[in-house]
Amino acid sequence: MIRSAPLALRLSSRRLSSSISSQCSAFNGKGRLQSELCSKALTSLRGPSNRHFSSSTLHDISTVDIDSDSRIYAGDVPLPLTTDCTIFEADDIPTGKYPVFRVMDENGVIRDDAKGPQYIDPELNEEHAVKMFRTMSRLNVMDNIFLNAQRQGRISFYMSSQGEEAVHIGSASALDNKDVIFAQYRETGVLMWRGFTMSQFADQCFSNSGDLGKGRQMPVHYGSRALNFHTISSPLTTQLPQAAGAAYAMKMEAVRNGSNRAAGVTVCYFGDGAASEGDFHAAMNIAATMDAPIIFFCRNNGFAISTPVADQYRGDGIASRAKGYGMASIRVDGNDLFAVNAATARAKELALSENRPVLIETMSYRVGHHSTSDDSTRYRSTEEIKKWDNEDNPIDRFRRFCEAKGWLDEERVQTIRDEEKINVLQALESAEKKGPPALATMFDDVYKEKTPELERQEAKLLEHVAKYPERYTGPGH
Amino acid sequence: MLSRLCSTSRMTALKPFTRTFATIEVPVREALNQAIDEEMERDDAVYIMGEEVAQYQGAYKVTKGLYQKYGDRRVIDTPITEMGFTGLAVGSAYKDLKPIVEFMTFNFSMQAIDQIVNSAAKQYYMSAGDIACPIVFRGANGIAAGVAAQHSQCFAAWYSSVPGLKVLAPYSSEDAKGLLKAAIRDPNPVVFLEQELLYGTNFPMSDEAQGKDFVIPIGEAKIEKEGSDVTIVTFSRGVGLSLEAAEQLTAKGINAEVINLRTIRPLDRDTILSSIKKTGRVVTVEDGWPQCGVGSEIAAMCMEDDVVFDSLDAPVQRICGADVPMPYALNLEEAAVPQINDIVEACEKTMYRK
Numbered sequence: 001m002i003r004s005a006p007l008a009l010r011l012s013s014r015r016l017s018s019s020i021s022s023q024c025s026a027f028n029g030k031g032r033l034q035s036e037l038c039s040k041a042l043t044s045l046r047g048p049s050n051r052h053f054s055s056s057t058l059h060d061i062s063t064v065d066i067d068s069d070s071r072i073y074a075g076d077v078p079l080p081l082t083t084d085c086t087i088f089e090a091d092d093i094p095t096g097k098y099p100v101f102r103v104m105d106e107n108g109v110i111r112d113d114a115k116g117p118q119y120i121d122p123e124l125n126e127e128h129a130v131k132m133f134r135t136m137s138r139l140n141v142m143d144n145i146f147l148n149a150q151r152q153g154r155i156s157f158y159m160s161s162q163g164e165e166a167v168h169i170g171s172a173s174a175l176d177n178k179d180v181i182f183a184q185y186r187e188t189g190v191l192m193w194r195g196f197t198m199s200q201f202a203d204q205c206f207s208n209s210g211d212l213g214k215g216r217q218m219p220v221h222y223g224s225r226a227l228n229f230h231t232i233s234s235p236l237t238t239q240l241p242q243a244a245g246a247a248y249a250m251k252m253e254a255v256r257n258g259s260n261r262a263a264g265v266t267v268c269y270f271g272d273g274a275a276s277e278g279d280f281h282a283a284m285n286i287a288a289t290m291d292a293p294i295i296f297f298c299r300n301n302g303f304a305i306s307t308p309v310a311d312q313y314r315g316d317g318i319a320s321r322a323k324g325y326g327m328a329s330i331r332v333d334g335n336d337l338f339a340v341n342a343a344t345a346r347a348k349e350l351a352l353s354e355n356r357p358v359l360i361e362t363m364s365y366r367v368g369h370h371s372t373s374d375d376s377t378r379y380r381s382t383e384e385i386k387k388w389d390n391e392d393n394p395i396d397r398f399r400r401f402c403e404a405k406g407w408l409d410e411e412r413v414q415t416i417r418d419e420e421k422i423n424v425l426q427a428l429e430s431a432e433k434k435g436p437p438a439l440a441t442m443f444d445d446v447y448k449e450k451t452p453e454l455e456r457q458e459a460k461l462l463e464h465v466a467k468y469p470e471r472y473t474g475p476g477h
Numbered sequence: 478m479l480s481r482l483c484s485t486s487r488m489t490a491l492k493p494f495t496r497t498f499a500t501i502e503v504p505v506r507e508a509l510n511q512a513i514d515e516e517m518e519r520d521d522a523v524y525i526m527g528e529e530v531a532q533y534q535g536a537y538k539v540t541k542g543l544y545q546k547y548g549d550r551r552v553i554d555t556p557i558t559e560m561g562f563t564g565l566a567v568g569s570a571y572k573d574l575k576p577i578v579e580f581m582t583f584n585f586s587m588q589a590i591d592q593i594v595n596s597a598a599k600q601y602y603m604s605a606g607d608i609a610c611p612i613v614f615r616g617a618n619g620i621a622a623g624v625a626a627q628h629s630q631c632f633a634a635w636y637s638s639v640p641g642l643k644v645l646a647p648y649s650s651e652d653a654k655g656l657l658k659a660a661i662r663d664p665n666p667v668v669f670l671e672q673e674l675l676y677g678t679n680f681p682m683s684d685e686a687q688g689k690d691f692v693i694p695i696g697e698a699k700i701e702k703e704g705s706d707v708t709i710v711t712f713s714r715g716v717g718l719s720l721e722a723a724e725q726l727t728a729k730g731i732n733a734e735v736i737n738l739r740t741i742r743p744l745d746r747d748t749i750l751s752s753i754k755k756t757g758r759v760v761t762v763e764d765g766w767p768q769c770g771v772g773s774e775i776a777a778m779c780m781e782d783d784v785v786f787d788s789l790d791a792p793v794q795r796i797c798g799a800d801v802p803m804p805y806a807l808n809l810e811e812a813a814v815p816q817i818n819d820i821v822e823a824c825e826k827t828m829y830r831k
Contacts, residue, residue: 180572214605225607230571233603235595241564242596248565249572255550256521282561289556290565445606446640448664451696451743
């Protein structure tokens with residue numbers, strides 16, 4: 001699966017005097033980076049204020065070493081692995097299979113002592129690592145409990161994220177809340193990382209009086225202006241061209257303020273199935289032609305409801321399509337939190353500094369069913385699901401890394417899971433006790449100001465309810 | 478090239494003159510152009526995008542001169558992707574820009590209807606008032622001449638059934654200017670249905686309407702001609718037909734009142750119902766199809782209002798496009814489209830003269 005020709009081409013055409021990797025010294029046994037220079041370079045990735053190297057360095061790495069090993073990903077296709085976080089330019093995409101950027105293997109071991117550590121924040125400490133682990137655990141615990149609540153008939157619908165926790169937390173932790181999120185629906189962890197509380201999740205799913213959305217949307221259609229997370233839109237892929245528009249608006253805002261750099265990047269998540277919709281093409285093309293500072297973030301988890309990727313496309317996944325749109329791209333191991341984080345940070349810097357879109361494709365596996373309306377064992381074997389869950393679990397991968405660091409052990413992991421279980425159960429029980437949204441709110445927010453017709457309808461409804469109070473004694477009236 | 482006669486600069490230069498002598502003749506295309514120009518000048522967040530709106534100045538030249546004045550940052554030629562540029566505009570409206578999306582014709586808006594109906598119209602409600610979508614979707618709607626089934630149809634009833642959208646349909650140049658300015662200033666998504674056959678038509682424009690503060694309130698119908706015998710409710714091209722029909726009816730001793738809806742959603746129920754209460758008879762006129770049309774809604778209003786129902790002296794008559802996709806051949810097209818004579822006869826029918 002390894003092709004040497006494109007490497008040779010890149011070497012001859014785009015050799016750099018100093019790639020980041022050549023500046024980084026080795027990773028010692030305890031996992032500490034020793035190169036201060038490398039540390040500075042990494043720090044610069046984390047925020048616009050600290051720019052030690054020019055933005056062009058980010059995507060102009062001359063050499064990409066594709067490891068001799070490959071890995072089976074979605075669609076049972078073996079893909080080459082690389083420890084180089086190269087965002088490929090459209091005219092520079094390797095021929096053959098698009099390589100997958102991976103830093104940490106299934107056992108939580110950093111793959112390449114020479115290069116791997118540069119993609120881990122040198123300031124990563126126990127507190128931050130445990131926060132990431134805790135958030136992934138909370139998401140996983142919440143998924144299990146809410147799925148059960150749905151089966152018990154307490155909520156009508158739910159969608160879980162099992163198997164994709166590292167995609168959520170890895171990308172969310174590379175962004176800040178000034179960055180704008182357009183999600184599909186399976187990005188709950190991104191919102192959780194941003195600070196959406198357990199009560200807010202539970203209240204939304206129960207559609208009660210505490211729901212920020214006033215009981216208007218199906219469960220899991222979260223949204224929060226305060227956290228710059230756009231309300232989930234049920235029709236697949238409509239968020240892609242919209243996200244390009246939001247990115248364009250932010251670029252224009254910067255221009256009006258005399259700046260060339262938007263205040264934040266727009267990140268638009270979508271699945272491998274969504275990439276078959278016409279909106280995908282429309283969005284890619286218009287974002288590219290409008291030079292929108294956006295990250296199109298494809299979560300390739302192998303399935304679009306029941307349709308496996310083998311029936312979804314004939315090409316090499318989604319990242320390979322960037323070439324046709326003249327767009328930069330990178331393919332990442334989605335179960336590797338560090339790889340997702342590093343790729344997202346680089347993509348953000350590239351998008352913002354050069355005002356153009358970047359396509360990320362993360363490769364993972366949807367361990368859970370599509371939604372509570374789905375039974376995925378009808379189209380895939382239980383063994384296959386278990387194999388992924390047991391052998392390449394993103395939470396376990398990160399846990400093992402933390403255990404090797406001495407930041408986590410079995411007891412602490414159990415404590416965290418127990419604490420989160422209590423948190424989730426408390427939120428769920430409290431949400432269940434809250435009443436439904438008030439009837440009178442039904443006519444709000446259709447327009448900025450109610451139209452006479454809406455006022456007429458509302459008055460009639462309330463008059464009717466007032467006339468027959470004995471019929472409308474329940475909560476919410 | 479009628480629009481050249483009334484270019485913005487000339488009008489500005491003539492302002493003191495026109496103030497003294499009031500009304501001038503302006504084609505609808507020019508009135509629309511003035512509205513966009515003035516609102517872009519007034520608010521930096523307003524921009525316009527669509528196919529060929531910039532360098533080519535619009536398929537119908539509505540955006541003439543804007544690219545030269547405001548540049549490619551605010552007058553944007555797009556790839557041929559209704560889904561793409563409509564979605565992009567919607568997303569930019571979520572982030573506080575005020576886009577005007579030009580559809581070359583509303584027939585092509587079907588390729589972006591999910592963005593309009595499922596996103597723009599519902600975002601404010603779905604986000605519980607968190608995220609508004611101040612956007613204008615505009616372009617030629619309704620029947621045109623000799624362009625057959627896929628280029629000649631009215632979407633007023635479609636869009637007007639959607640809560641969250643406002644739907645406007647101008648008839649004259651004053652309507653076009655005043656309503657488009659209102660649409661651009663409105664914080665909600667507005668569907669603005671122009672009429673290709675009227676773009677080049679001259680209408681008188683008052684001194685007031687030539688000013689930059691001329692805005693027609695959304696949701697208010699205009700009584701174009703007062704009358705006492707029968708109410709004709711119509712919009713867009715239908716207003717012109719109805720006014721001519723009313724003239725013919727006058728000769729026959731029937732005094733028709735003609736209501737120009739201007740806004741299809743929210744409908745000005747007060748104006749419509751009080752007119753019907755007065756006349757006791759109603760005829761609706763539209764180019765769109767009969768089933769679930771705008772006329773159906775007017776008829777339903779009459780049924781639902783106790784007083785109006787009691788005051789009706791005759792069944793409601795609806796003049797609509799024929800219930801077939803628009804044919805191409807001239808004779809068939811003519812038969813598929815409301816004619817003045819149809820309106821005259823329908824009014825006579827309500828008077829039991831037929």
